[in-house]
Amino acid sequence: MIEGFTALYIFMLAAFTGYEVIARVPVILHTPLMSGSNFVHGIVLVGAMVAMGHAETGLEKAIGFLGVMLAAGNAVGGYVVTERMLEMFKTSKGKNK
Amino acid sequence: MNSLIQLSYFAAAVLFILGLKRMSSPVTARGGILWAGAGMVVATLVTFLWPDMHNYAWMTLALVIGGGLAWYTGKKVAMTDMPQMIAIYNGMGGGAAAAIAAVELLRGDFHAPTFQVLAVAGALIGSVAFSGSMIAFAKLQGLINRSLVFSGQQLINLAVFAAALVFGFLLMTADLPAGINILLFFTLALLFGVLMTLPIGGADMPVVISLYNALTGLAVAFEGFVLGNAAMIIAGTVVGSAGTLLTQLMAKAMNRSLGNVLFSGFGSGGTSEGEAAEQGEMKEIDATDAAVMMAYADTVIVVPGYGMAVAQAQHKIWEFVQLLENRGVTVKFAIHPVAGRMPGHMNVLLAEAGVPYDKIFDLEEINNEFEKADVALVIGANDVVNPVARSNPESPIYGMPILNADKAKNVICVKRGKGKGFSGIENALFFLDNTRMLYGSGEAVAGKLIAEVKQL
Numbered sequence: 001m002i003e004g005f006t007a008l009y010i011f012m013l014a015a016f017t018g019y020e021v022i023a024r025v026p027v028i029l030h031t032p033l034m035s036g037s038n039f040v041h042g043i044v045l046v047g048a049m050v051a052m053g054h055a056e057t058g059l060e061k062a063i064g065f066l067g068v069m070l071a072a073g074n075a076v077g078g079y080v081v082t083e084r085m086l087e088m089f090k091t092s093k094g095k096n097k
Numbered sequence: 098m099n100s101l102i103q104l105s106y107f108a109a110a111v112l113f114i115l116g117l118k119r120m121s122s123p124v125t126a127r128g129g130i131l132w133a134g135a136g137m138v139v140a141t142l143v144t145f146l147w148p149d150m151h152n153y154a155w156m157t158l159a160l161v162i163g164g165g166l167a168w169y170t171g172k173k174v175a176m177t178d179m180p181q182m183i184a185i186y187n188g189m190g191g192g193a194a195a196a197i198a199a200v201e202l203l204r205g206d207f208h209a210p211t212f213q214v215l216a217v218a219g220a221l222i223g224s225v226a227f228s229g230s231m232i233a234f235a236k237l238q239g240l241i242n243r244s245l246v247f248s249g250q251q252l253i254n255l256a257v258f259a260a261a262l263v264f265g266f267l268l269m270t271a272d273l274p275a276g277i278n279i280l281l282f283f284t285l286a287l288l289f290g291v292l293m294t295l296p297i298g299g300a301d302m303p304v305v306i307s308l309y310n311a312l313t314g315l316a317v318a319f320e321g322f323v324l325g326n327a328a329m330i331i332a333g334t335v336v337g338s339a340g341t342l343l344t345q346l347m348a349k350a351m352n353r354s355l356g357n358v359l360f361s362g363f364g365s366g367g368t369s370e371g372e373a374a375e376q377g378e379m380k381e382i383d384a385t386d387a388a389v390m391m392a393y394a395d396t397v398i399v400v401p402g403y404g405m406a407v408a409q410a411q412h413k414i415w416e417f418v419q420l421l422e423n424r425g426v427t428v429k430f431a432i433h434p435v436a437g438r439m440p441g442h443m444n445v446l447l448a449e450a451g452v453p454y455d456k457i458f459d460l461e462e463i464n465n466e467f468e469k470a471d472v473a474l475v476i477g478a479n480d481v482v483n484p485v486a487r488s489n490p491e492s493p494i495y496g497m498p499i500l501n502a503d504k505a506k507n508v509i510c511v512k513r514g515k516g517k518g519f520s521g522i523e524n525a526l527f528f529l530d531n532t533r534m535l536y537g538s539g540e541a542v543a544g545k546l547i548a549e550v551k552q553l
Contacts, residue, residue, distance in 0.1 A: 002322065002325055002330070003209070007322055010330055010331065010334075014331045014334035014335050014338070015337065015338040017114055018336065018337065018339035019339065019341075019342055021114060021117050021121060021339060022339045023342065024121065025122075025343075026122075027440055027444075027460075028432070028454055028457060028459070029123060029126060029441055029444075030434075030441035031441035031444070032120065032441065032445065033117070033120050033441075034183060034306075034340070034343055035179070035183050036116070036117060036120045036129065037117060037339050037340055037343070038186055038313075038336075039130070039133060040117060040314075041187075041190050041313050041336045042137060042186075042190055043140060043317065043329050043332040044193045044194050044197070044313075044329065044333075045140075045141055045144075046106075046326060046329065047193075047317070047320050047321060047324050047329050048197055049147070049156055049160075050147055050150070050324055050326070051197045051201060051324070052152055052159070053152055053156065054200075055152060060203050060204065061152060061155065063200050064156075065155055065156075065158075066192075066196050067192075067193045067197055067199075067200065068156055068159035069162055069163035070163060071163065071189070071193035072164040073164065073166060073167040073186060073189040074187070075141075076165075076168050077185070078186045078187075079133075079137070079171075080171030081174065081182055081183065081186070083131075083134070084171070085179065085448075086120070086126045086127045088445065088449050089123050089126055
């Protein structure tokens, strides 16, 4: 368990990281970046899996199932559309990396 | 086993941050999503090793169904529909966070009261992001056309929100039977997301989607605290803050404050009284003359708008631009921050047609170059080139940064017909002395221009 002030510090540092990481993003990447960050919170999948793995009653299992399904959709869908968008960005020299 | 899991989550968190960092530069963006993707795969696989878990068969089935559907739809969706697709996937994430909270609240064994508070907060935020994103999707997809605005709306929204808070609070003190209480709480939270999003107009949707994206991140972080999952805490918080910044950037680009977007329907402030009825004549030009004008120009700046993308004209336009370049004309694309449905959406649409991103320029980068340009070709754009935003304080778009297409020596506006644009605001650009109107659908016009240039 991550508790008390440790949790607060992690929260604070991660918040600053998020802000700094995209602070200088050019407008042309706003849409892909929004999509990319949408993919990153697809990590909710691991939480949904753990919640479902520990579910006991039928109701808990059903909600857990729904959670895993939604989270998988977030992660996979987020990846596919971001990848499709970024794939298209190239310079006139045809370089793509 | 436990340290392997923790180590993998740590690696995933690092990969997410590095991936996002790479995604914020066009040169490395493509690699960025691969890095983040690798992190996700590692984290997901290792979660199967989590101690004391069961329900593996159903879990795998849920993974396959959710992942499979998203894969299929994600591969199929057209680039123009990207914003609503992101809204859907984002909503699913919010829903998943809410589902985690529901399971944990039903099980009810929290290590400390703090975690219970965080679970409820995450559930509330996640539910709002879920139902709100679904409404945003429906609006952008055209399933809901009208903005629902009625008097006392904000009071009702506030009441629903307050009621959700009350039941959330009761959940923690647990005087009511947990099941009913949880059901009421989630119903109210979902309802609030719907009510909050309904009055917001389609044009403001990008800001709202971005906001829900940030909210989902926050909900994921909160549930991460509840589950003691560092990867969720870090990834969720990073997205929460990055998403908040992105939302502010978008709102700023549209010259609207976030509060303004959320709490007032677009244009409900009454259309401008001071709108001059008639500002002169619109002067027409035919494709032949337009093609000649651009073929013999030194510099041409293309200002594309969403209308171009809807007509799927970007491929033809790019072909036309390449013909001009072969004749020695310098051509640049000028993109307004809100061209398309989201900031950056137009860049994606142009990239799809094969336009290299070093020919595409932001508002700040290019606005001073219009004065030196021989021709500004405005295709499918309207409000973002309307000089009224600079000159007429009465106009609803006054103060919005615009592309100074009117400063070019000649302006050619490609337009379907003579009516007003999406927002219903008369465009003063069309009546200027140096403006010529080229009527027709984007794709047909582009086709004609190509044919004409080839004949020269």
